[in-house]
Amino acid sequence: MPDCTTASMWDAGTLPPPSLPHKDFIKGVSNIQNGHGRRVGLLAARINQLAELGLDPDIIQLAGELHDTGKVLTGRDILHAPRALTPEERNVIRKHPLLGLGVLQWYKHSFPREVMDAALLHHERWDGTGYPLGLKGQHIPLWVQVVSIADTIDACLSKRNYKHSWTPEAVGKILQQEAGRAFEPKLALLCADHLDELLNVWLADYAWQNGGNAPPPGMHTN
Ligand SMILES: [Fe+2]
Numbered sequence: 001m002p003d004c005t006t007a008s009m010w011d012a013g014t015l016p017p018p019s020l021p022h023k024d025f026i027k028g029v030s031n032i033q034n035g036h037g038r039r040v041g042l043l044a045a046r047i048n049q050l051a052e053l054g055l056d057p058d059i060i061q062l063a064g065e066l067h068d069t070g071k072v073l074t075g076r077d078i079l080h081a082p083r084a085l086t087p088e089e090r091n092v093i094r095k096h097p098l099l100g101l102g103v104l105q106w107y108k109h110s111f112p113r114e115v116m117d118a119a120l121l122h123h124e125r126w127d128g129t130g131y132p133l134g135l136k137g138q139h140i141p142l143w144v145q146v147v148s149i150a151d152t153i154d155a156c157l158s159k160r161n162y163k164h165s166w167t168p169e170a171v172g173k174i175l176q177q178e179a180g181r182a183f184e185p186k187l188a189l190l191c192a193d194h195l196d197e198l199l200n201v202w203l204a205d206y207a208w209q210n211g212g213n214a215p216p217p218g219m220h221t222n
């Protein structure tokens with residue numbers, strides 16, 4: 001069965017050693033929160049295909065995989081807390097986009113612009129009420145708009161210590177409700193319309209992680 005829980009040399013709970021092989025960095029970051037980054041990468045690549053956006057498929061996948069890089073510096077007690085977070089803990093969480101940019105700079109591997117943008121900006125909202133910069137509408141790069149939707153789809157579908165997994169119907173509803181609020185409206189509605197296909201991508205990863213089946217199509221196995 002493939003190792004899907006930890007990178008071989010690094011536990012993704014500290015700054016990566018500069019000598020860490022690139023594949024171990026990606027593996028460690030994308031496994032944080034039970035493979036959240038890995039699934040966001042796969043979903044982002046599929047959204048790019050479905051919407052015919054023409055973004056480079058490998059780069060958009062990598063941007064999804066590494067979007068939560070900043071969480072390597074967020075305490076595991078906060079990330080996996082089986083309860084609602086305190087206001088202080090929420091403030092700690094809100095630092096992860098800026099920290100992500102810092103960690104990617106520190107690691108010194110040269111990442112594409114799309115990856116740096118996704119790490120910094122994936123909590124921006126279409127209506128301008130997101131963070132850390134409060135960007136609005138088309139000021140949010142297209143690849144970040146894609147990663148933000150993929151991020152929400154996986155966060156809603158996944159069971160976490162503090163929440164149940166949402167039904168696909170509830171996820172479809174949130175995409176519709178947040179069209180033009182959190183998300184670029186046409187993209188959000190397209191994802192709601194194609195939720196079955198996105199769910200298949202999500203389920204393939206889930207089956208692989210839990211049953212040792214073959215890696216889902218499109219997965220980076222480097
Ligand atoms: Fe995040």
Ligand SMILES: [Fe+2]
Pocket residue numbers: 036067068151
């Ligand atoms: Fe995320």
